[in-house]
Amino acid sequence: MARKLTELESCTLGVIRQLQPCSTYRVRQAFARAATADWSASAGTIYPVVERLQRLGLIKADNQSGDRRGLRSLSLTARGETALARWITSLGPAEAASVPDPVRTRMHFLALVRSARDRRAFLVRAERLTMQAIRRTRGFLKLERQNAESDYLASLGGLYQLEARLKWLRHLRRRVA
Amino acid sequence: MARKLTELESCTLGVIRQLQPCSTYRVRQAFARAATADWSASAGTIYPVVERLQRLGLIKADNQSGDRRGLRSLSLTARGETALARWITSLGPAEAASVPDPVRTRMHFLALVRSARDRRAFLVRAERLTMQAIRRTRGFLKLERQNAESDYLASLGGLYQLEARLKWLRHLRRRVA
């Protein structure tokens, strides 16, 4: 039995499936353009992952003749298709358990900041940055609406969560005031 | 200028500040009991971090005499205090940008699952697991309410976000149906 794929590997598999046939370079671009930067889109991140997926027999790479750069055309194998489907549908309690959030992590320790002024400034700042993120996401969604509907619906979840964070931050600020 | 601390290092610093004076073992327990499992609470994770913080001069460890296990009492140095405050208040756009979520990651690729039945099953499953997580978080919050208020308020943010996810998932299911 093959080992469980990491989130990045699975996600890469999904991106290749969406774009296939495509080059690793296109995959990188897709990661770079994504609404959320869960992973670095640099070559050092993506190329080794693609290599690994290939070694696992989940994708195949056809060398494009006539391109001296070594351009390769990636696409999923049958095993890749099933691995992708399994990753999606085998969502477990651990993955669904929680939503990690660096703003919330800091909030746990905000009481340790001595100055009331600084604490307040943090809340205001977090609110402002979250509003900015919401605006960016809305803009992003408008673009995505024209493209794949499933990407649009997925990103919508991110908007919901940012809005929930904003609501929470406002609640906290009222409480502090 | 010292390098920027990682989220885990900063978070560990915060936990030590909350519990000080305390042993590394207590820190591990705190991570293990946390509502969200952002990091493993195993010895191999925590001990090296504590060692690093000590080497950076952010915490000090007084050897407890009379305990042959080598029990040490950790607490923040003055530099540790400022580093902690800086980490909290220097929240930037990158940290505030988005809320990563493994459920949402999978959603991006759900359209690639061939069977409509499987797609639907995924949505139902995600909903059920999210509801479970919400129940667990609520129970956790009830306990936390009695303890530190700041931890309670922070964890409340997690509840808000899980609820937002549930709302989103229900929206998607209605749309699919």
Add this chain to the structure above:
DNA sequence: TAGGTCATGTAACTAGTTACATGATTTC
């Protein structure tokens, strides 16, 4: 005195990042 908890760690590994490096192709 036995079993559970408290308390320390280490070694091997894995995944992901950063920074570097090269050259082909296309476009102006």
Add this chain to the structure above:
DNA sequence: GAAATCATGTAACTAGTTACATGACCTA
């Protein structure tokens, strides 16, 4: 022909995980 983009990668590193290992202390 210069500049931007397309396209490939590698090497060194860092952080975090898993699994292992040891022994003291406490309580029934």
